Amino acid sequence: MGRVIILNGSPRAPRSNSKRYAEIFSENPKTEYHNIARTNHLTLCDRLADFSDLLIVFPLYADGIPVTLLNFLKTLEQNPPPEKPVVSVLINCGFLEYRQNDVAVDMIKLFCKQNGYRFGSVLKIGSGEAILDSPFKFLVARKIRKLRASILSANYRELHVTMPLPTRTFVRASTSYWTEYGKKNGVTKEQMSTMDIEKEIEK
Amino acid sequence: MKLILSDRPLDIKITGDHIRYIDLSLLKIANCIGCFGCWTKTPGRCVIRDDAVKVYPLIAASDAVIYVSRIKYGGYDTVMKTMLERAIPVQQAFIQILNGETHHVQRNVLPKKATIIAYGDMSGGQRKLFERLVSRNAHNMNFESYRVIFADEGQLDRKVAEEVAKWEE
């Protein structure tokens, strides 16, 4: 049995950036990893009892925690393990500023406070949609290893990382990133830039 | 147009067809799966064809909104949060600089005056966190101004009626 269990709260967990971040964390073998799915909440709640540390890996969604994770936390609230692990967070967001994750991290802290869990470490990643396939991957990898060391040594701490780019340069890079994304689907930059939103369909 | 989105039934009288009231608890809305189809495959259109696709065009077309939601961990509870996540087709993938920060470009989304009415258990710092959340939303959801109101569940009908009356002034 390892010390750390990782739960992935991304709605696209099997294909998520969160999963790739978790894999870097898990280069150390002593972790157990699960995607949070609609149907496995109770199983996951049961697993927590065996671990001293829980690492929740998830993306920022509409300035908060994704519904996938919110619903799991609500189940966990009703089904707490007999021994509560320390809860750490690895969060990533699409925008450059890692601080845009602050509110979501504080939601997890509030969950911990309300439910008697100790909060551990946090790593806030900005530009998290694209950084793993950028030349700056090594910066994230380094921070994830620091996160791991802090959890394994119980010297919990707050960490953050983002692309070391001026905002304007990031905006240009993100435009290329998304243009390429569309191209793979046969959609042009002009089509992606449409101002039109589908019309309301009759009720 | 003006829009009232609620995560529970409200007993309110709406006069005039410039105000739309939607009880999200009656709709079938699955959670966003993060496929980015609405940005990169069928721009402006969600690939999941459930009731959410009736709602985000209304959000975009409204210059005033009232959102009524239970509060959980300092954020919106599941019903409202699910809808807000499904509303990203109203934005483009492309990013711009807004107030010194990076944010997505909005498609045809009217700037709006937003009133967010939160109810439920408010203990342990939930209010402060919720206010911070809404101030973040303001950037990403094109709120030109907003107010956050905390209410008891029993007062909701009256609170909403008061806010709607302000629209009529």
Ligand SMILES: Cc1cc2nc3c(=O)[nH]c(=O)nc-3n(C[C@H](O)[C@H](O)[C@H](O)COP(=O)(O)O)c2cc1C
């Ligand atoms: C519905 C939805 C809402 C999002 N909201 C935000 C947001 O508010 N701020 C942000 O920086 N990124 C936002 N993102 C971007 C994701 O956080 C980003 O793409 C992240 O890398 C996804 O991680 P994952 O692959 O682990 O799910 C959003 C993405 C989706 C699909």
